Amino acid sequence: MGIRYDWQQAEILAIYNTPFLELIYQAASVHRQFHDPKQIQVCKLISIKTGGCPEDCSYCAQSSRYKTEVKPEALLEKETVINIAKKAKETGVSRVCMGAAWREVRDNSQFDEVLEMVQDVTAMGLEVCCTLGMLTENQARRLEDAGLYAYNHNLDTSEEYYSTVITSRTYSDRLHTIENVRQTNVTVCSGGILGLGESVEDRVGMLYTLSNLQPHPESVPINILSQVPGTPLANQPEVPIWEVVRMIATARIVMPTSDVRLSAGRAKLSQIEQALCFMAGANSIFSSDDNKMLTVTTPCPDYDADREMLNLLGLEMRPPFQKQEKTPAAVMMK
Numbered sequence: 001m002g003i004r005y006d007w008q009q010a011e012i013l014a015i016y017n018t019p020f021l022e023l024i025y026q027a028a029s030v031h032r033q034f035h036d037p038k039q040i041q042v043c044k045l046i047s048i049k050t051g052g053c054p055e056d057c058s059y060c061a062q063s064s065r066y067k068t069e070v071k072p073e074a075l076l077e078k079e080t081v082i083n084i085a086k087k088a089k090e091t092g093v094s095r096v097c098m099g100a101a102w103r104e105v106r107d108n109s110q111f112d113e114v115l116e117m118v119q120d121v122t123a124m125g126l127e128v129c130c131t132l133g134m135l136t137e138n139q140a141r142r143l144e145d146a147g148l149y150a151y152n153h154n155l156d157t158s159e160e161y162y163s164t165v166i167t168s169r170t171y172s173d174r175l176h177t178i179e180n181v182r183q184t185n186v187t188v189c190s191g192g193i194l195g196l197g198e199s200v201e202d203r204v205g206m207l208y209t210l211s212n213l214q215p216h217p218e219s220v221p222i223n224i225l226s227q228v229p230g231t232p233l234a235n236q237p238e239v240p241i242w243e244v245v246r247m248i249a250t251a252r253i254v255m256p257t258s259d260v261r262l263s264a265g266r267a268k269l270s271q272i273e274q275a276l277c278f279m280a281g282a283n284s285i286f287s288s289d290d291n292k293m294l295t296v297t298t299p300c301p302d303y304d305a306d307r308e309m310l311n312l313l314g315l316e317m318r319p320p321f322q323k324q325e326k327t328p329a330a331v332m333m334k
Contacts, residue, residue, distance in 0.1 A: 012254055027249035041259060042286075044097070048081060049073070055103050085126060094318060140181050158205025159171045216255040219284070222247055241273045
């Protein structure tokens, strides 16, 4: 199959509702056409600035509007970040993602420090991704100049459901930041969260928006809600594994060249359930040395457990920079 940018929501819904085993087979076939099925990219997420965010994202432990276990902390020292990145590299991690609990990037000394972190971790031979909130085109260019490989800015859910989850910014704000990143050679990482109370149509709506971006995001994280005490979504029910796999498989089919990242919430899944996700087209995970993903409230499997699982499944860690180039115009098809 070719790469399409004109998917209709009804088409994506039909894919999502394909009989389960057939859907996995179709997704696995697409995955093998565009990716090495033996390789999984292992990433490490570092919270470089934790807590105190003014946004009201209903799922987030770091929002200043909710009483959670997370306490505001200052920006990490550069040496601390470097040491974490070194340890991650030694375990086979090929991408380090730096997250700051900011609404938006500001042109100040803290941003200058982040640019230095990006430069130094990139110099270690690692892909560096940042998620810092909204940013301007000029800020995106400064990150590019520092060597940034990817910028994460999730859509979270469909445009129609978005205001139910977040009111402190708009869906168009999200898309505008992605557009600013696209003015550079920095790759785009954008996906969403399952378990926000959304419908199947909302999940399809999010994939519709992402799959009609040209080019598609190079990375599409599929997160499973971690119910954080103190947030409005603390009592949401767990997402059945069948729905997680359906989402991964559908994302794989409609965005065949993208990395589909099994991200937050993976700690809830057994090795067998994760194997189903890999079969359906997931080819990236987040791992850790401290059993947490971004904050104390979001658990993450550790390096040793993940190495054992990958060995068990006959999978290998993907080296960095194997997908340096964005989707070339020559292979874009309508």
